[in-house]
Amino acid sequence: MYELVWLAAVLFIFLFFLLPETSTSNILYRRAARLRLLTGNPNFKSASEIQTTHLQRNLKEILFNALIKPWEMNILDPAILFSTVYVALCYAIFYSFFEAFPLVFVGMHGFSLGSSGLPYLTVPIGLFIAIPIQLVHFRLKVEPKLRKTGMPEPEFWLKPALVATAFAPIGLFIFGELLAFHSADWDSRLW
Numbered sequence: 001m002y003e004l005v006w007l008a009a010v011l012f013i014f015l016f017f018l019l020p021e022t023s024t025s026n027i028l029y030r031r032a033a034r035l036r037l038l039t040g041n042p043n044f045k046s047a048s049e050i051q052t053t054h055l056q057r058n059l060k061e062i063l064f065n066a067l068i069k070p071w072e073m074n075i076l077d078p079a080i081l082f083s084t085v086y087v088a089l090c091y092a093i094f095y096s097f098f099e100a101f102p103l104v105f106v107g108m109h110g111f112s113l114g115s116s117g118l119p120y121l122t123v124p125i126g127l128f129i130a131i132p133i134q135l136v137h138f139r140l141k142v143e144p145k146l147r148k149t150g151m152p153e154p155e156f157w158l159k160p161a162l163v164a165t166a167f168a169p170i171g172l173f174i175f176g177e178l179l180a181f182h183s184a185d186w187d188s189r190l191w
Helices: 002-018 024-039 047-057 059-076 078-108 115-149 154-164 167-190
Strands: none
Touching (some): 024 047, 078 115
């Protein structure tokens, strides 16, 4: 971890001083501030400043949209509630693996401390497989539909998710079988 911190620190300093600003709203904000300073005219305002004054006036609406509206959508629409619960379950399972992997692979399979991080390589491998598939799907299915008929119905975006939902139970089954296969040996070593 320390090596990564040192490498990231050098890269951060390099980027902080040499990377130009690319945010359009920030560039326009600085330009408007320079014009106000040069001309003395306080009427020069950027779009982000105008939006900020509008947002400050509607703080109640912002809080409602950020805190109440998601709960309202979940309560009133069963499909949104189901997808919210399913995604929360998938994230809970995914992050519980970070705790389970050391217990299983070090404790049950006898991995050394150095090799205990190898099972985490399955995450980027899965991403390297999934991302090209998603890009091909977008290129072959989504782009032609967008060009032909415009924006599709919202359910269209869920079709790839229907295929991907099968992989979470399959992965859990494989991981559970690995646990069951070695649990008898692990129990005998404990006693």
